[in-house]
Amino acid sequence: MMKRIFIELQERSYFVYIAHGILKDTKFRWKLKKGDVAVLITDIQVAPLYLKRICNTLNSFGVITDRLVLPVGEQSKSLSVLDQIFTKLLNKNYDRNIVLIALGGGVIGDLTGFAAATYHRGIRLIQVPTTLLAQVDASVGGKTGINHVLGKNMIGAFYQPVEVIIDLDCLFTLSMKEFSAGLAEVIKYAVAFDASFFNWLENNLDDLLKFHPQSLMYCVYRCCKLKASIVSLDEREIQIGKRSLLNLGHTYGHAIESYFSYTGWSHGEAISVGIVMAVNAALHLQKFLSTRDAMRIKLLLERAHLPVHGPQEMQSKDYLRYMARDKKSRLGKINLVLPVSIGRARVFLNIDQNVILNSIEYNLIK
Amino acid sequence: MMKRIFIELQERSYFVYIAHGILKDTKFRWKLKKGDVAVLITDIQVAPLYLKRICNTLNSFGVITDRLVLPVGEQSKSLSVLDQIFTKLLNKNYDRNIVLIALGGGVIGDLTGFAAATYHRGIRLIQVPTTLLAQVDASVGGKTGINHVLGKNMIGAFYQPVEVIIDLDCLFTLSMKEFSAGLAEVIKYAVAFDASFFNWLENNLDDLLKFHPQSLMYCVYRCCKLKASIVSLDEREIQIGKRSLLNLGHTYGHAIESYFSYTGWSHGEAISVGIVMAVNAALHLQKFLSTRDAMRIKLLLERAHLPVHGPQEMQSKDYLRYMARDKKSRLGKINLVLPVSIGRARVFLNIDQNVILNSIEYNLIK
Ligand SMILES: NC(=O)c1ccc[n+]([C@@H]2O[C@H](COP(=O)([O-])OP(=O)(O)OC[C@H]3O[C@@H](n4cnc5c(N)ncnc54)[C@H](O)[C@@H]3O)[C@@H](O)[C@H]2O)c1
Ligand SMILES: NC(=O)c1ccc[n+]([C@@H]2O[C@H](COP(=O)([O-])OP(=O)(O)OC[C@H]3O[C@@H](n4cnc5c(N)ncnc54)[C@H](O)[C@@H]3O)[C@@H](O)[C@H]2O)c1
Ligand SMILES: [Zn+2]
Ligand SMILES: [Zn+2]
Numbered sequence: 126m127m128k129r130i131f132i133e134l135q136e137r138s139y140f141v142y143i144a145h146g147i148l149k150d151t152k153f154r155w156k157l158k159k160g161d162v163a164v165l166i167t168d169i170q171v172a173p174l175y176l177k178r179i180c181n182t183l184n185s186f187g188v189i190t191d192r193l194v195l196p197v198g199e200q201s202k203s204l205s206v207l208d209q210i211f212t213k214l215l216n217k218n219y220d221r222n223i224v225l226i227a228l229g230g231g232v233i234g235d236l237t238g239f240a241a242a243t244y245h246r247g248i249r250l251i252q253v254p255t256t257l258l259a260q261v262d263a264s265v266g267g268k269t270g271i272n273h274v275l276g277k278n279m280i281g282a283f284y285q286p287v288e289v290i291i292d293l294d295c296l297f298t299l300s301m302k303e304f305s306a307g308l309a310e311v312i313k314y315a316v317a318f319d320a321s322f323f324n325w326l327e328n329n330l331d332d333l334l335k336f337h338p339q340s341l342m343y344c345v346y347r348c349c350k351l352k353a354s355i356v357s358l359d360e361r362e363i364q365i366g367k368r369s370l371l372n373l374g375h376t377y378g379h380a381i382e383s384y385f386s387y388t389g390w391s392h393g394e395a396i397s398v399g400i401v402m403a404v405n406a407a408l409h410l411q412k413f414l415s416t417r418d419a420m421r422i423k424l425l426l427e428r429a430h431l432p433v434h435g436p437q438e439m440q441s442k443d444y445l446r447y448m449a450r451d452k453k454s455r456l457g458k459i460n461l462v463l464p465v466s467i468g469r470a471r472v473f474l475n476i477d478q479n480v481i482l483n484s485i486e487y488n489l490i491k
Numbered sequence: 492m493m494k495r496i497f498i499e500l501q502e503r504s505y506f507v508y509i510a511h512g513i514l515k516d517t518k519f520r521w522k523l524k525k526g527d528v529a530v531l532i533t534d535i536q537v538a539p540l541y542l543k544r545i546c547n548t549l550n551s552f553g554v555i556t557d558r559l560v561l562p563v564g565e566q567s568k569s570l571s572v573l574d575q576i577f578t579k580l581l582n583k584n585y586d587r588n589i590v591l592i593a594l595g596g597g598v599i600g601d602l603t604g605f606a607a608a609t610y611h612r613g614i615r616l617i618q619v620p621t622t623l624l625a626q627v628d629a630s631v632g633g634k635t636g637i638n639h640v641l642g643k644n645m646i647g648a649f650y651q652p653v654e655v656i657i658d659l660d661c662l663f664t665l666s667m668k669e670f671s672a673g674l675a676e677v678i679k680y681a682v683a684f685d686a687s688f689f690n691w692l693e694n695n696l697d698d699l700l701k702f703h704p705q706s707l708m709y710c711v712y713r714c715c716k717l718k719a720s721i722v723s724l725d726e727r728e729i730q731i732g733k734r735s736l737l738n739l740g741h742t743y744g745h746a747i748e749s750y751f752s753y754t755g756w757s758h759g760e761a762i763s764v765g766i767v768m769a770v771n772a773a774l775h776l777q778k779f780l781s782t783r784d785a786m787r788i789k790l791l792l793e794r795a796h797l798p799v800h801g802p803q804e805m806q807s808k809d810y811l812r813y814m815a816r817d818k819k820s821r822l823g824k825i826n827l828v829l830p831v832s833i834g835r836a837r838v839f840l841n842i843d844q845n846v847i848l849n850s851i852e853y854n855l856i857k
Contacts, residue, residue, distance in 0.1 A: 204574055208639075215641035218816055243609070246636060246647045247727065270612060273574075275581035281612045282648060361613065450584055 159187030231263035238269030242284035257307025261348035306393020320468025374399030397431035406484035525553030597629035604635030608650035623673025627714035672759020686834025740765030746813035763797035772850035
């Protein structure tokens with residue numbers, strides 16, 4: 126069974142295809158034609174698992190494939206690795222008619238997406254996300270970019286792929302830790318936008334953790350569907366509106382990631398703690414989130430094997446330092462996305478520093 | 492007197508304003524409001540001439556200004572200088588609400604434009620071109636980018652400014668050599684698109700070379716108007732169509748620039764030789780350009796103090812090596828824009844290598 130989601134963005138519209146085994150399906154029609162040159166960009170962990178499979182399939186309908194295998198990890202989202210990609214492409218004399226295929230997690234997706242956005246001022250891009258996080262979030266919506274020593278995702282572009290191919294079979298080789306990291310974003314969607322999906326997660330989390338095929342399909346489909354509707358409303362995140370709500374937990378989370386220079390804590394783990402801190406802030410501000418809903422959120426994260434306490438090394442002031450630098454902040458004032466009930470979130474502007482300190486400190490006590 | 496041109500690009504539409512003295516005109520309304528933070532990016536040659544003037548004006552209506560002064564020259568269009576800009580902006584904690592102002596020639600315009608396209612995935616950009624070349628060409632149309640060791644303008648983005656402010660007074664401080672370089676692009680427009688403008692140039696070139704104010708206004712206005720209509724038709728240069736015709740002379744020209752690693756020959760000088768070589772190729776292909784028109788083009792370039800012979804160091808095979816790498820080429824086949832009469836040009840696909848060799852060699856004989 127295959128599912129298809131249309132991302133409506135005028136002349137930049139495209140489809141997301143979701144299926145088990147789609148990468149080895151020689152009957153599935155990619156948006157590529159005979160004679161096209163596709164350069165697969167992936168990392169050393171994903172390459173041995175899926176590179177051959179996808180090349181065989183593409184070659185079987187006459188697509189010429191080339192590849193670039195990069196090191197694993199967030200450090201690859203840098204200007205210097207980006208330059209490596211350009212050097213490879215220019216050495217081969219590739220013109221603007223080639224297609225880049227991002228085969229991997231969010232790191233490969235963001236980096237390859239940005240390379241596609243800027244090589245010859247923009248070439249075609251296909252996202253083939255292989256982590257849960259990338260399947261439900263990073264690969265859809267056109268955010269691409271790299272990090273700077275002074276901040277995460279500070280350099281990038283909004284650049285839409287021509288299609289997104291999601292093979293749910295790829296999830297089977299993920300470590301439990303990586304799978305859980307993806308669940309952090311899944312739970313984020315449910316908390317911010319969709320109460321009935323949150324209920325579904327409460328009832329089906331155990332099946333998901335056992336990689337039950339139908340549950341995986343439903344979960345990934347539902348998240349992509351949510352992302353699709355949000356992205357269509359606000360492609361470039363211009364309004365402080367619905368699209369910003371995707372950042373629930375991220376202002377806190379980025380502080381954790383930055384503190385460890387993106388090496389200690391994974392994005393998903395950091396976001397999980399961030400969601401809990403956002404829940405705390407919502408509780409502190411009162412009149413919004415109920416304690417019961419707060420408990421349900423925290424419990425679901427725990428059941429997904431996600432951390433709900435911040436790293437012991439970090440003090441609340443460490444968070445503040447990084448949070449003031451966040452994209453959603455302005456002139457040192459901190460804005461946050463907070464849940465107001467399960468399935469609903471809002472942007473709160475210029476939040477009192479004490480509320481933020483409390484939301485963090487409350488969480489440091491184990 | 493001020494002239495205004497509308498660049499029609501749906502939600503990315505903007506105005507180009509052209510006037511003498513517009514940078515010190517405190518009555519002119521910029522697309523900036525009180526409290527906005529504008530970071531001016533310029534080079535060490537332009538800074539002492541115009542930076543104070545423009546800051547005073549902007550400060551007079553409450554805009555907060557900051558500045559970054561970069562080295563002069565094509566070498567600044569690099570990943571490492573781009574990184575310098577990001578570092579400066581991030582060190583100041585600037586968010587996506589700031590505006591970048593590119594104050595300078597095409598180098599500053601292309602580099603600053605690309606920085607604006609990619610900082611926080613895109614911030615506002617105002618182009619303030621100060622060379623003739625940048626006023627008639629580089630600042631309008633949204634092409635931004637940097638060079639790679641392996642090729643010129645290989646990395647970049649299509650990114651439109653929110654406005655372009657052209658102060659014709661800036662041209663008075665240009666060296667004659669730089670002014671002539673701009674005339675190469677002016678003559679390119681006339682040859683490729685506009686026979687009556689070509690006639691006007693034949694009649695008014697001497698006034699232009701004396702910086703006659705009305706002539707400058709007419710010349711810059713006419714070129715921007717031509718560029719505007721072309722850009723509106725094909726924002727991202729997707730078709731091999733009208734917009735590609737802007738590349739008349741550029742495939743040869745880029746070969747010259749690359750050969751000297753962008754340090755020996757200026758863009759305008761290289762393009763001038765490129766136009767003559769394109770004229771030669773058109774003559775060789777026969778049935779198109781008349782010998783008389785060919786002579787008129789060459790003569791006008793010479794009157795503008797532009798070179799019409801290629802550099803002595805370069806042999807025809809040196810050209811070919813770089814030309815095969817050009818954006819308009821595909822799979823080693825060379826495509827060229829050639830004039831078919833004064834005011835009309837066409838793209839010719841997959842040109843015979845001998846025609847190209849002849850068009851170059853014919854030109855090496857002084
Ligand atoms: N663009 C967006 O909208 C967006 C959204 C969310 C996150 N992100 C970005 O995504 C990144 C995190 O992505 P991620 O969590 O996928 O990390 P990742 O890309 O680093 O992948 C995690 C690890 O899993 C490995 N891996 C990938 N697929 C595998 C598979 N099928 N089997 C076994 N191992 C596999 C990778 O090699 C890597 O070691 C961050 O940089 C974050 O900023 C982007
Ligand atoms: N984006 C586009 O569409 C486009 C089109 C054409 C050219 N370009 C690019 O433009 C660049 C060339 O631009 P350029 O010719 O303006 O070169 P440039 O920017 O290097 O400027 C030439 C010199 O003139 C100086 N200068 C600038 N304004 C001055 C003034 N008013 N008075 C005195 N000196 C002044 C500069 O400091 C520099 O030394 C190339 O990199 C080319 O690729 C881009
Ligand atoms: Zn995320
Ligand atoms: Zn040019």
